Amino acid sequence: MKLLIVEDEHHVRDRIAEGIDWRTHRIELAEAVGSGREALAILQKDHIDIVLTDIRMPEMSGLELAKRIKREHPHIKIVILTGHDDFEYARESIEYGVLKYLVKPADNDEIQAAVLEARQLREQELAEKHNLALLEQRWEEHLPHLREMFYKSWLNGRYSAWELERRSRDLQIRLGEKLLLPVILDMDPIAESDERFQVRDRPLVQFSLYTIARDILEDTDCAMVQDDDGLIAVIFFASAEEGEEALFGRINPKIGLLLATVKDCLKLTASAGIGPCVTDALRLPHAYRMSRQALQERIVLGNDVAIPYRETSPSEDSWTQLSELERELELAIETGGPSRRQEAVERLVEAGFSPGRPVAEGKEVLLRLTCLLARLVHAQGWTLRETLKADYEDFEQFNRLLTREQILSWLQRMAGRIGDTIAQRRRTGTQLTIDEVVRFIHERLHDEELSLYLAAEKLYMNYSYLSRTFKLVTGESFSDYVLRLRMERAKELLAKGLKVYDAAEQVGYKHVNYFSKNFQKFWGIRPSEVYKV
Structure with missing residues (x-):
């Protein structure tokens, strides 16, 4: 208080x-x-x-x-x-x-x-x-919106494995070992000759599609969101025991009914793109992109159609996995410690330079990694030369790396150097701030008005930020730090023979009794006893 x-x-x-x-x-x-x-x-x-x-x-x-x-x-x-x-x-x-x-x-x-x-x-x-029951009520009220944002971010590949696990657990969504089937729904283009709707009414009819889909799929184990561009994305869930064939057999009639209902109710048509079925939650964004690609084929196949995905090549799958691992490495370099960086590098090298990958693709992976590291450094406003220092020449000669072991060692050194530089400069900036505050304290130690509020005001700093940062760097609160300095300085002055009231005044105390009380509480002796020490 x-x-x-x-x-x-x-x-x-x-x-x-x-x-x-x-x-x-x-x-x-x-x-x-x-x-x-x-x-x-x-x-x-x-x-x-x-x-x-x-x-x-x-x-x-x-x-x-x-x-x-x-x-x-x-x-x-x-x-x-x-x-x-x-x-x-x-x-x-x-x-x-x-x-x-x-x-x-x-x-x-x-x-x-x-x-x-x-x-x-x-x-x-x-x-x-802050009553717990009230918080739980507010959480329940906000939960549908949070889940919608989760599904949207998941579909668009914004989560790494650990984020996906943590966020799903926080939102009480059980993923487990499930089959995942993404489907994309979209209203077909409105004809200029249509008398009931015009092109500008597209958001309205798209919302109508959303409400119809929600009603028809109400009793189906699925999650439905409207993507950033207005398309309706549906994730169908099924147990591993059900199997892909049974899942498609159950979902296809639902999609057919949905498209027929849109046609009957709106006198317009809609189409659906059906993605591949996956079991790995990290593969869902890729499957979702395939459902969108399938939907694009209505240009050839026409409107009012449900279009299944086409098989993708293993090479395409591996590049998608590589993108996920690159994001994990980027996060580990920016915010993680040495062990986390090492783990991210090992996983990336294992996936990017596997024995089955063609040599030409391996060279392309290495080029991607150099671009990733350069982008990380430049995003900080630094140059590669000043960041990598002695390792800069090795970075320039990345094309001389011939074996998987060489690449692993090279990437570990580069990621470590960049990560350590980022962490060091963050600490240096904070230390400079606290050094400035410490100088201010020493200059104002005699001032009875010295306080955290005064320091924040005079040094143009946020009060709360200064309080937290000062405690984090020095290990003491601002008031405890000032008290310790004053008591140490007072003891020195008294030992030199200064009167108690003079010593009190020089360390910022106007009232001698209050000074004596604090001095005895801090040192365990009265100020007058310092002469005898």
Whole structure:
């Protein structure tokens, strides 16, 4: 929970901010500011849960601030500090969403209790908002759309094997050992002489085809989506025990009925392209492309026809498999580690340079791989020479590779060099950012206003990104890092003979008592005892 304190009297503000150990109560003090204007600026940049504000302030009163918060940030819980003269008026302004009113001079125990009450209420609201039953209901409502997007991406070959397995499992789709039969449906061209529909009505009649197909295939084990270009794609599923012949025997009458229904209802015709039956889920995109190619034959065969696929050659199948493996290698180089890159390279070499592949095709595969590596490097805005360094000459001489073992070793080195360079430059960019933040901290260590919010604002960085990245790189949160530096610096100053209040001031503490409390908590001794160490 994040707390924002708004109080124009600095001694009251400091007492509340520094006199209460908010962290032990699971409260993060985001800022303590002196005006409503400053508070609104912070609310625009940070996610605040609780606001503690005085009622009488220059420029904008606490009630005016509460009104703005109620309108723009309704989730925030507001606690108001008010004088005796303002109390009745403040109590009447319940419509501003004020949770609690505390009459000045309220002590720290009262203030702490009010803020903890606000925290409890906010946590309760969050728990209700994220209630598991509600999330499950929303998931179920959104599931049909997610499944439709999954089938569309699957048909268009956008998934590797691991993505297909994970996404299908997440969407509760059981693929298993099934026969897969893709069919593509499309309305035939509308004749210019047609009196009921015109060419511009094609989207409408295509949607009509979709609804008719959905009704006729309702009791069939299949998935149906409208592809990006408006064609209707259907994936029929069957168990391995049923067999291909039985599957075609069951599906062909359905397709015939569908085309006849379109003709009867719309007085127009539609055609279907029937792809090959496959058992490997990764082969479905290829089978789907074959169904689309089959549909193109209606140019010769005419309209109102269901066209089965034609057999493809083994060579065509192997090139399709190679494309899938190339995508896996590209992903492994960009985001994977050494073991994942090695596995992707081995699979690709095994498929691309198998003993049965002709020599001419093997050379073409090698050329494809060099283009793939070059494209990966150039996509980063780099040159091959600066990326590959000592391996650049070997990359240029790829045509001298004669054996499968040489190609495997060559590709492992090139993929490793490119992958390591990508990872190193990502780490370097992050380290430079944190180095800049660390310099800022050291320069402002004496400033009592030093905070993560201030650093993000002055260095033009996103607050949340800076918080996560700083913790990831340094292993400490921003506040813990600053506290450690201040305590170490204070101990050095005290050991040199500085007075406690001078040391406190040089490490950003205005109040000596608060400094002494933090020092003893951090080191286990009082500041005055440092002289004796």
